Amino acid sequence: MQKEKVRLHVNGRVYELEIDPNRLLLEVLRQDLGLTGTKRGCDDSSCGACTVLVDGEPQMSCLMLAVSYQEPEITTIEGVADGCELDALQRGFCVEGGAQCGYCTPGMILTAKYLLARNPDPSDQEINEALSGNLCRCTGYIQILASVRKAIELLRQEQPQEVER
Amino acid sequence: MSLPPFEVLRPWNLDAAVATLGRFGLDVKPVAGGTDLIPSMNQGLFAPKILLDLKGLRDLRFIRFDPERGLTVGAVTTISALTDSPVIARHFPVLHAAARNVASPLLRNMGTVGGNLCLDTRCLYYNQSAFWRQSLGGCIKNEGTICHVAPASDKCWAAFSGDVAPALLVLGASVRLASPRGWREVALADFYANDGLVHINKTHDEIVTSVHVPAASAGWSGAYRKLRIRHSIDYPLAGVAVAMQRNRDGTCVQARVALTAVNPAPKLVKGAKALAGKRYDQALVEEVAADATRTGKPLRTSASTMEYRRHMVRVFVRRALQEVWLNSTWTRPGDN
Amino acid sequence: MSSFPQPSVIGARTPMVDSVDKVTGAGKYADDLTLPGMLVGKILHSPHAHARIRSIDTSAAEALTGVKAVVTGRETPVKYGILPVGHDETIFAVDKVRYIGDNVAGVAATSEAIAEEALRLIRVDYETLPAHFDPEQSMRAEDYLIHEGRPHNIEREYHHHFGNVEEGFEAADYIREDRFDCAEVTHAALEPHSTLAKFDPDGKLTVWSSTQVPYYLMKTLSSTLQMAEENVRVIKPLIGGGFGGKSEVIPLELAAAVLARKAGGPVKVTYTREEVFYAHRGRPRQIVELKTGVTRQGELTAVEVRVIQDGGAYCGYGVVTILYSGQLLNAMYDIPNVKFDGYRVLTNKPACGAMRGHGTVNTRFAFEQQLNRIAAVLGIDPVEIRRRNFLKPPCRTVNDLRVLSYGYPECIERVCDRSGWKHKYGRLPYGKGIGIAGSHYVSGAANPIIRSMMPHTTVNLTIDSDGAVTIFSGAAEIGQGSDTMQVQIVAAELGLAMEQVKIIAADTGRTPVDLGSYSSRVTFMAGNAALAAAREGKRRILAAAAEKLACSPDNLALEKGGVYYRADCRLALSFQDAVRLAVGRDGTLQAAGTYTTPPDSQGGKFKGAGVGPSPAYSYSAQVAEVTVDSESGQVSVDRIIAAHDCGKALNPLAVEGQVQGSVWMGLGQAVQEEMIWQNGRLMNPGLLEYRSPSTLESPPIETILVESNDPEGPFGAKEAGEGSLAATIPAVTHAIYDAVGVWIDTLPVTPEKVLKALEEKRRSCELTSL
Numbered sequence A: 001m002q003k004e005k006v007r008l009h010v011n012g013r014v015y016e017l018e019i020d021p022n023r024l025l026l027e028v029l030r031q032d033l034g035l036t037g038t039k040r041g042c043d044d045s046s047c048g049a050c051t052v053l054v055d056g057e058p059q060m061s062c063l064m065l066a067v068s069y070q071e072p073e074i075t076t077i078e079g080v081a082d083g084c085e086l087d088a089l090q091r092g093f094c095v096e097g098g099a100q101c102g103y104c105t106p107g108m109i110l111t112a113k114y115l116l117a118r119n120p121d122p123s124d125q126e127i128n129e130a131l132s133g134n135l136c137r138c139t140g141y142i143q144i145l146a147s148v149r150k151a152i153e154l155l156r157q158e159q160p161q162e163v164e165r
Numbered sequence B: 001m002s003l004p005p006f007e008v009l010r011p012w013n014l015d016a017a018v019a020t021l022g023r024f025g026l027d028v029k030p031v032a033g034g035t036d037l038i039p040s041m042n043q044g045l046f047a048p049k050i051l052l053d054l055k056g057l058r059d060l061r062f063i064r065f066d067p068e069r070g071l072t073v074g075a076v077t078t079i080s081a082l083t084d085s086p087v088i089a090r091h092f093p094v095l096h097a098a099a100r101n102v103a104s105p106l107l108r109n110m111g112t113v114g115g116n117l118c119l120d121t122r123c124l125y126y127n128q129s130a131f132w133r134q135s136l137g138g139c140i141k142n143e144g145t146i147c148h149v150a151p152a153s154d155k156c157w158a159a160f161s162g163d164v165a166p167a168l169l170v171l172g173a174s175v176r177l178a179s180p181r182g183w184r185e186v187a188l189a190d191f192y193a194n195d196g197l198v199h200i201n202k203t204h205d206e207i208v209t210s211v212h213v214p215a216a217s218a219g220w221s222g223a224y225r226k227l228r229i230r231h232s233i234d235y236p237l238a239g240v241a242v243a244m245q246r247n248r249d250g251t252c253v254q255a256r257v258a259l260t261a262v263n264p265a266p267k268l269v270k271g272a273k274a275l276a277g278k279r280y281d282q283a284l285v286e287e288v289a290a291d292a293t294r295t296g297k298p299l300r301t302s303a304s305t306m307e308y309r310r311h312m313v314r315v316f317v318r319r320a321l322q323e324v325w326l327n328s329t330w331t332r333p334g335d336n
Numbered sequence C: 001m002s003s004f005p006q007p008s009v010i011g012a013r014t015p016m017v018d019s020v021d022k023v024t025g026a027g028k029y030a031d032d033l034t035l036p037g038m039l040v041g042k043i044l045h046s047p048h049a050h051a052r053i054r055s056i057d058t059s060a061a062e063a064l065t066g067v068k069a070v071v072t073g074r075e076t077p078v079k080y081g082i083l084p085v086g087h088d089e090t091i092f093a094v095d096k097v098r099y100i101g102d103n104v105a106g107v108a109a110t111s112e113a114i115a116e117e118a119l120r121l122i123r124v125d126y127e128t129l130p131a132h133f134d135p136e137q138s139m140r141a142e143d144y145l146i147h148e149g150r151p152h153n154i155e156r157e158y159h160h161h162f163g164n165v166e167e168g169f170e171a172a173d174y175i176r177e178d179r180f181d182c183a184e185v186t187h188a189a190l191e192p193h194s195t196l197a198k199f200d201p202d203g204k205l206t207v208w209s210s211t212q213v214p215y216y217l218m219k220t221l222s223s224t225l226q227m228a229e230e231n232v233r234v235i236k237p238l239i240g241g242g243f244g245g246k247s248e249v250i251p252l253e254l255a256a257a258v259l260a261r262k263a264g265g266p267v268k269v270t271y272t273r274e275e276v277f278y279a280h281r282g283r284p285r286q287i288v289e290l291k292t293g294v295t296r297q298g299e300l301t302a303v304e305v306r307v308i309q310d311g312g313a314y315c316g317y318g319v320v321t322i323l324y325s326g327q328l329l330n331a332m333y334d335i336p337n338v339k340f341d342g343y344r345v346l347t348n349k350p351a352c353g354a355m356r357g358h359g360t361v362n363t364r365f366a367f368e369q370q371l372n373r374i375a376a377v378l379g380i381d382p383v384e385i386r387r388r389n390f391l392k393p394p395c396r397t398v399n400d401l402r403v404l405s406y407g408y409p410e411c412i413e414r415v416c417d418r419s420g421w422k423h424k425y426g427r428l429p430y431g432k433g434i435g436i437a438g439s440h441y442v443s444g445a446a447n448p449i450i451r452s453m454m455p456h457t458t459v460n461l462t463i464d465s466d467g468a469v470t471i472f473s474g475a476a477e478i479g480q481g482s483d484t485m486q487v488q489i490v491a492a493e494l495g496l497a498m499e500q501v502k503i504i505a506a507d508t509g510r511t512p513v514d515l516g517s518y519s520s521r522v523t524f525m526a527g528n529a530a531l532a533a534a535r536e537g538k539r540r541i542l543a544a545a546a547e548k549l550a551c552s553p554d555n556l557a558l559e560k561g562g563v564y565y566r567a568d569c570r571l572a573l574s575f576q577d578a579v580r581l582a583v584g585r586d587g588t589l590q591a592a593g594t595y596t597t598p599p600d601s602q603g604g605k606f607k608g609a610g611v612g613p614s615p616a617y618s619y620s621a622q623v624a625e626v627t628v629d630s631e632s633g634q635v636s637v638d639r640i641i642a643a644h645d646c647g648k649a650l651n652p653l654a655v656e657g658q659v660q661g662s663v664w665m666g667l668g669q670a671v672q673e674e675m676i677w678q679n680g681r682l683m684n685p686g687l688l689e690y691r692s693p694s695t696l697e698s699p700p701i702e703t704i705l706v707e708s709n710d711p712e713g714p715f716g717a718k719e720a721g722e723g724s725l726a727a728t729i730p731a732v733t734h735a736i737y738d739a740v741g742v743w744i745d746t747l748p749v750t751p752e753k754v755l756k757a758l759e760e761k762r763r764s765c766e767l768t769s770l
Helices: A025-032 A088-095 A105-118 A124-130 A142-158 B014-027 B037-042 B079-084 B086-091 B093-100 B105-110 B113-117 B130-135 B164-170 B270-275 B282-295 B306-326 C019-024 C059-063 C112-121 C165-170 C214-224 C251-263 C273-279 C318-327 C361-378 C382-387 C408-419 C482-494 C522-549 C575-586 C652-671 C725-740 C751-769
Strands: A004-010 A013-019 A051-054 A057-060 A073-075 B007-009 B028-031 B050-053 B063-066 B070-074 B174-179 B182-187 B207-213 B221-227 B238-246 B252-260 C039-045 C051-057 C067-072 C103-109 C123-128 C154-162 C174-182 C194-199 C205-209 C232-235 C267-270 C285-294 C300-310 C338-345 C432-442 C457-463 C469-473 C501-505 C556-559 C562-565 C571-574 C590-595 C617-628 C635-645 C701-706
Touching: A013 A025, A051 A105, A057 A105, A057 B105, A088 A105, A088 A142, A088 C019, A105 A124, A105 A142, A105 C019, A124 A142, A142 C652, B014 B028, B014 B050, B014 B174, B014 B207, B028 B037, B063 B086, B070 B086, B079 B093, B079 B105, B079 B113, B086 B093, B093 B164, B093 B221, B093 B238, B113 B164, B113 B207, B164 B221, B164 B238, B164 B252, B221 B306, B238 B306, B252 B270, B252 B282, B252 B306, B270 B282, B282 B306, B306 C751, C039 C112, C039 C251, C039 C273, C051 C103, C059 C067, C059 C112, C067 C112, C067 C251, C103 C112, C103 C251, C154 C318, C165 C285, C165 C300, C174 C361, C194 C251, C205 C214, C205 C251, C214 C232, C214 C251, C251 C267, C251 C273, C285 C361, C300 C318, C300 C361, C318 C338, C318 C361, C361 C382, C361 C432, C361 C725, C382 C408, C382 C432, C408 C432, C408 C617, C408 C635, C408 C701, C432 C725, C457 C522, C457 C575, C469 C482, C469 C522, C482 C501, C482 C522, C522 C556, C522 C562, C522 C571, C522 C575, C522 C590, C562 C575, C571 C575, C617 C725, C635 C652, C635 C725, C652 C701, C652 C725, C725 C751
Parallel strands: A004 A073, B007 B050, B028 B050, C039 C267, C205 C232, C300 C338, C469 C501, C635 C701
Antiparallel strands: A004 A013, A051 A057, A051 A073, B063 B070, B070 B207, B174 B182, B174 B207, B221 B238, B238 B252, C039 C103, C051 C123, C067 C103, C154 C338, C174 C285, C194 C205, C194 C267, C285 C300, C432 C617, C457 C469, C457 C590, C556 C562, C562 C571, C617 C635
């Protein structure tokens, strides 16, 4: 097996590295780029802890061969905050207890981010549907739902108010 | 766990992909979303020397509908693209329902139509780690000689567990394949074989490029029912797809019923033909449901018992037929 | 008296102090850690359920390029186990393997692929032995026993008799007997176990591990590696969920250390998900034969129970699990006569252990279900029958458990009110049902695992002259909020904002001893120790301030970041100035607090009396509403209302999260989770086939926090993280009965079982109508 030179676009940066073609993006992110916020939870692609955004869409990095993901922009949990400014979802998860052990949290936040980008005003059912591929073992999902709700509220408050004419 | 070593080839067009398949033969395995193959490779079920990554084949990523020519979906189209498609939701409700029931949102973003149609058959004795399988001495599908779910049989009974295939079967779909020898189109019903070991009639150098649904199937009422323990993530323990063309007066013009996850292949229920030309009749529905339980032969390939899965095939056929037959999309409020 | 109100940090909805680390991905879990030159460790597992090891040939593995160490059982013969009475494990099997997945050898190599290749090169010659899988058969076995000195494969049996059950049953108007069978379930924490071990050139060992019990891990590393305790340091990074699965020493934690020693370099071992299932330590399958007598009015006269637990191949926490299952029949209701026969049985499967609600859950399911059945037979409302059997605290139960605070009656009333019980029970249309049940749990075990005179926990506090407060605590944050709780308590007592208080926790080289995060002990015990330390710090600050201000410390209060005169709430000194005075006076400003359980909470003197006693018990009552599809047998849980008596909700956000998580985990056990075995082979060793619920099966859970203000809890607090789990199961099965009229006595309640019960009911109705 020959190593391949790859260029990965992760969190707005370009990484050039040489990797074996059988490396999963999950491993490369964690081991080569030090982006350990992306978690490994299962080995059968059932839990969603390894979720990253691929051009904004949540996918599981445990299924992705790193050499095959050189074109799209990859966003990991480390790329969600703007410097020290937390994203509304991150604040929502802090305030409403969405992160207990925190292990599913990166995947939850990234998946929810995609949902809110497509649907800024989802129903509870729509939130639950969107998050149904991300397993959590701590919360029973109640405070995760509340956290996403909180983020929606925060985003609404932060939106520039329409001036009445 | 680490994947076995391999090379990844990423062709940019179909010709290059097909040529690669021709050149490397059995050493190469095509992969698109990876949702089926990568976990299986993790478990040591496959160790191809070359992975042919089809994701870059933009030409195979499309949903085209024309009222005259029907629906064509490129093989590399994701399942999410199906669920997001208003055209499919409107004209092919059974396909839409089945797509919505595939695995989880994350997996639907990755899994493809071609991949779901070519899904490997599944079994609790097969989809396990190398350690696990070897502790049992393997099975007929992999590294062994016996089938643990039917020890007297010399056949593999692993179940085909795709959700999309039964929906396409009831719509009368066909698949198009490319190989170094050219193109070939085959009815989906003939694409599958009822053998857990070789459940797809496709040579190793062929690629499914698209699936086609005839225009005549557009607008059929449809329903998909899936038995599972979790309402997300899970493969089906049994699945029933129903499509029906009906007259305005509620007469069934023709109907098809297909099953998944209860045989090595997705299968049409023959008895559904008897519904053609009939008005709604509970006894007819029961006959089709009974025929479905003869068509579906669940074994201990997955969680839940065989008896229960068979029972649920009957329940689902009954309910899905009632749904498509009695709920009219053009019924005015207050009718019925 | 101070005119200041109760400190506002107590009782406020408080985000976790480590939440930013968790939402940004910055926080490090064990598998996120790397060290220069780090090797990958892997473990070879047994493919046989029961076999003698004739020989192991590691030469080919050792010869493989990149392999730095191979270790087998011969090099690691020291036995260990979490309980002093259950030292039956070795790091790697010495002579026998006892389950599929047992640990045979370890390898450290420069890459994962090489380590895996090395495992394939190890040749083990096994002589397979007949194996024992079913506990009721295993306990009749004469030959091929799993461990020496355990006749009939019985790890331990207990026979308790309190009061006189014969008399009790004689006094009963109605006696009911049922058999319950609850399937084995597992924690399925999302983080697979991981351990990184490193030896310093001076021979000292540092281990970072996903553990709920750093102190016990340190002790076990010391004993199995035969090193002095002071040379072993265990650090607990962030933990991705425990639920008991990391509450005893797990083989990889020791394997990483022995491999690091032999390889001469740091070694990290991270389990695959399948290995997590083999490490297990989950809730055992439990068979409960329960007999209860009541008067016509529904007053309990006697309870007799026989419990068999399928413990797996090693003791683990097993002796405690079986004792809890009997002892904690009590302390819910007033039961005058109780008889308990408990058997912890060895089988050739992975060892069971402590899982959320340890030992109590399946017996509680059985008891509450039987109580509901009795109520149905006698025509008493299930709520009323509970009311008639409430304890009357303060009291001691018949098995000598001390109960002081008891919010159970209020829990019951609150869930009834919220759910509209009176209008719903027995009155919903066919297919819809409502059910009720209760449960409880200890706020820490009154007796430590290793009996000693040491405190259960110690918390140290350092206050620097710049006013920075640092807590040093051994308590293990596992996502339940233990760090946040201690910061809250110290901040509240010192009158500071939470941001001014930092915590360093769970590092045996830096923090004082705490026994760990198990049996819901942390809030009560570490919380009390943190409170005591803060009080001592406060005393010294106020003493120094009083000296300066020439008044009595009694006239001063430490509030809102300053020292105030009590009389007129006037600011006397800033916190920082007061601290400087104290440091100037004493040289340093440090304080320690400890917690030891009161002697009268430590239980009786009989054999097995040590397990069950607690300084305080939490209580839960729940109402579940379900829809049952009688054609498919499918049950959907529509809503759960859970009232939990947590004494005092120090942080309602965290308490609600704990209660919801417990209820939800109980729900998983009730309707869908199960470890499926076939001849000792786990059929579902992964998260795809072991189905913990997704969002879509998870109903709304409404929590009601009941505050009974325990006289000994910190600010009145008791446990919140486990006590609500057990009630969910019988509440759901009761609701199923209310919906379609069948009782399901085996778990999980699969649709098949519901259909079968409906079919049997139909048949028996037909028979009676003949």
